[in-house]
Amino acid sequence: MAITTCIFDAYGTLLDVAAAARTAAEEPGQAQLAECWPDIAQNWRLKQLQYTWLRTIMEDHADFWTVTGDALDWALAAEGIEDAALRARLMELYRELGAYPEVAPMLRKLKEAGLNTAILSNGTPEMLEAATVSAGIRGDLDDILSVEMCGIYKPAKVVYDMVGRRFACAPEKVLFVSSNGWDAAAASAYGFTVAWANRADEPVECLPGKPAHVLRDLSGIPALAGI
CATH class of the missing domain: 1.10.150.240 (Putative phosphatase; domain 2)
Structure with missing residues (x-):
């Protein structure tokens, strides 16, 4: 799919x-x-x-x-x-963290191809809004989904539920991207197709759910999304 x-x-x-x-x-x-x-x-x-x-x-x-x-x-x-x-x-x-260098062009490619893009984060809406604006990437994100909407942190399943509600899509239509091995494992177990950005060259977590893809950075995300 x-x-x-x-x-x-x-x-x-x-x-x-x-x-x-x-x-x-x-x-x-x-x-x-x-x-x-x-x-x-x-x-x-x-x-x-x-x-x-x-x-x-x-x-x-x-x-x-x-x-x-x-x-x-x-x-x-x-x-x-x-x-x-x-x-x-x-x-x-x-509040003003910079984005990694490959992030802005990667997001731009996804948006130009017509894909939905969003953040799903532990951060508060205010923190995420400030950081994405400062990093110059807010315009290429359709939405920012914060755990404050459900009052519990990742990897609770109710956090991942927010994606389907927001975009009316089945889990298998979602490419979920995280640099956190535990987040990648949980999202994979949930049913998302997961790309783990393994920036620190760590071993795969010994948890239920394994990422479908392991990358060193996010430059390969458009190809994984079918672009």
């Missing part, structure tokens, strides 16, 4: 989640950050994801902006950094 709809995770898939720490580290007066920004970026992302899963299990939902701030607090504390101004700057930069 032909693909009609391409759905993308946002953070780490379209948007470079390391960009905030990297950019701040290059600014004047950030010598300490310059020495440890890769560790901060890695721990920030890890804790961000862990907190979404833990809050889901605990049935204590907080939106992704709150979770992102909590994760940053942990990452800074792990490096012994207490700097309110730096924290505020990093959170500001997280």
